Amino acid sequence: MPFLSRAVAEQRHAHLREMLADQGCEALVVSNPDHFFFVTNYFLDVAPWERPVAAILPKSGPMLLLLNELSTHHVDMARERGTLWADDVWLYSEHPRSTDRLPILPQFPELLAAALRDRGVRKGRIAVDSAGGHFARIPALLPGTELVGVEAHLRQARWVKTAEELALMRQCAALTDWGQARYREEVRPGRLVADVDLEIARRCAIEGAERFPGQQLDLRVRSSAGPASAAPHGSGADASARFEAGQGIVNILVFRLNGMTVENERTWLLGRCSDTHVRALEAAIAAQEAAIAKLVAGRALFEVDAAAQAVIERAGYAENIRHRTGHGMGTAGHEFPEDMPWSPRRLRENEVYSAEPGIYLYGVGGFRHDDTVAVGRAAPEVITKAPKSVPEVTIPAG
Numbered sequence: 001m002p003f004l005s006r007a008v009a010e011q012r013h014a015h016l017r018e019m020l021a022d023q024g025c026e027a028l029v030v031s032n033p034d035h036f037f038f039v040t041n042y043f044l045d046v047a048p049w050e051r052p053v054a055a056i057l058p059k060s061g062p063m064l065l066l067l068n069e070l071s072t073h074h075v076d077m078a079r080e081r082g083t084l085w086a087d088d089v090w091l092y093s094e095h096p097r098s099t100d101r102l103p104i105l106p107q108f109p110e111l112l113a114a115a116l117r118d119r120g121v122r123k124g125r126i127a128v129d130s131a132g133g134h135f136a137r138i139p140a141l142l143p144g145t146e147l148v149g150v151e152a153h154l155r156q157a158r159w160v161k162t163a164e165e166l167a168l169m170r171q172c173a174a175l176t177d178w179g180q181a182r183y184r185e186e187v188r189p190g191r192l193v194a195d196v197d198l199e200i201a202r203r204c205a206i207e208g209a210e211r212f213p214g215q216q217l218d219l220r221v222r223s224s225a226g227p228a229s230a231a232p233h234g235s236g237a238d239a240s241a242r243f244e245a246g247q248g249i250v251n252i253l254v255f256r257l258n259g260m261t262v263e264n265e266r267t268w269l270l271g272r273c274s275d276t277h278v279r280a281l282e283a284a285i286a287a288q289e290a291a292i293a294k295l296v297a298g299r300a301l302f303e304v305d306a307a308a309q310a311v312i313e314r315a316g317y318a319e320n321i322r323h324r325t326g327h328g329m330g331t332a333g334h335e336f337p338e339d340m341p342w343s344p345r346r347l348r349e350n351e352v353y354s355a356e357p358g359i360y361l362y363g364v365g366g367f368r369h370d371d372t373v374a375v376g377r378a379a380p381e382v383i384t385k386a387p388k389s390v391p392e393v394t395i396p397a398g
Contacts, residue, residue, distance in 0.1 A: 271397025
């Protein structure tokens with residue numbers, strides 16, 4: 001599966017230009033790394049707070065990127081691959097020795113104003129993902145212009161996935177499933193938790209290189225074992241943690257392939273665990289299945305969370321819920337929308353969500369499976385497919 005194509009660029013840009021027309025804006029300017037990737041297909045190699053960037057999409061005509069000179073060869077490589085959706089790139093200098101480049105860092109707002117003028121924008125409304133920082137000076141440098149915040153619209157533009165995006169997510173999910181199978185092979189009592197996490201990441205990196213040569217793959221693998229797993233993001237003091245027989249283990253595999261992210265998490269039982277462990281995990285599994293069943297076009301978003309909550313409450317764990325059932329997935333790991341428990345908005349086909357209701361028992365552990373799920377017209381598509389029944393996630397301790 002290659003990088004996202006120019007056909008996806010045309011679809012996204014057409015949608016964004018419809019937004020510009022609706023808002024009466026002359027151009028869109030973004031600098032947030034996720035929005036920047038969404039518009040350009042370019043993985044930022046710098047932090048915008050340190051080295052400002054901007055992607056300018058005018059209501060008509062070609063897009064223009066403003067990047068720091070540090071990105072020079074990153075841009076060249078993206079162009080050579082054919083993955084960069086912008087043909088026009090201006091590079092500015094951050095070093096005083098340079099005399100043959102565009103203005104240095106303190107003049108970035110002036111450079112941005114010059115770039116807007118170059119795209120034919122001299123007055124009128126300009127859509128931005130942030131009205132602060134360097135963008136705040138645009139109206140002073142371009143009298144007659146007005147900044148219009150469109151962050152909410154940019155978030156919404158990322159909800160529904162194209163066929164290419166879904167295909168990438170399926171490819172990525174298959175690698176996470178492979179990683180979960182390897183996890184079972186590596187866990188044993190006495191082994192350092194961090195050692196296993198690094199080994200799974202290493203093996204997945206090698207497998208990913210075979211599956212996706214010349215592509216972009218980012219891996220995150222992290223586990224919490226025993227009572228520490230009752231904190232969904234770890235205890236905060238896990239450096240020396242080791243696996244022990246009778247423990248529950250919550251692992252997290254978050255992979256990003258060519259800009260599309262997938263989550264795959266499982267709760268494992270190492271050896272013979274207590275009835276408390278088994279009952280809590282069975283309840284978490286049932287809650288997840290109830291949530292997944294609601295990920296169908298036309299359902300209200302809050303129904304997904306409510307279905308999981310009802311199962312957990314009936315099982316007697318109402319006081320052990322610590323987070324919502326899921327969040328959007330896609331360009332970012334925690335993608336928008338993020339308001340699952342509250343939103344009455346109707347789901348659209350090909351939105352993608354995590355489904356990860358959890359039960360957390362202090363002193364015992366956490367119990368949470370997480371799958372990446374695409375909203376279907378008649379039925380959801382569970383993109384991650386690692387086994388999850390209690391027998392399947394029980395690892396012999398011997």
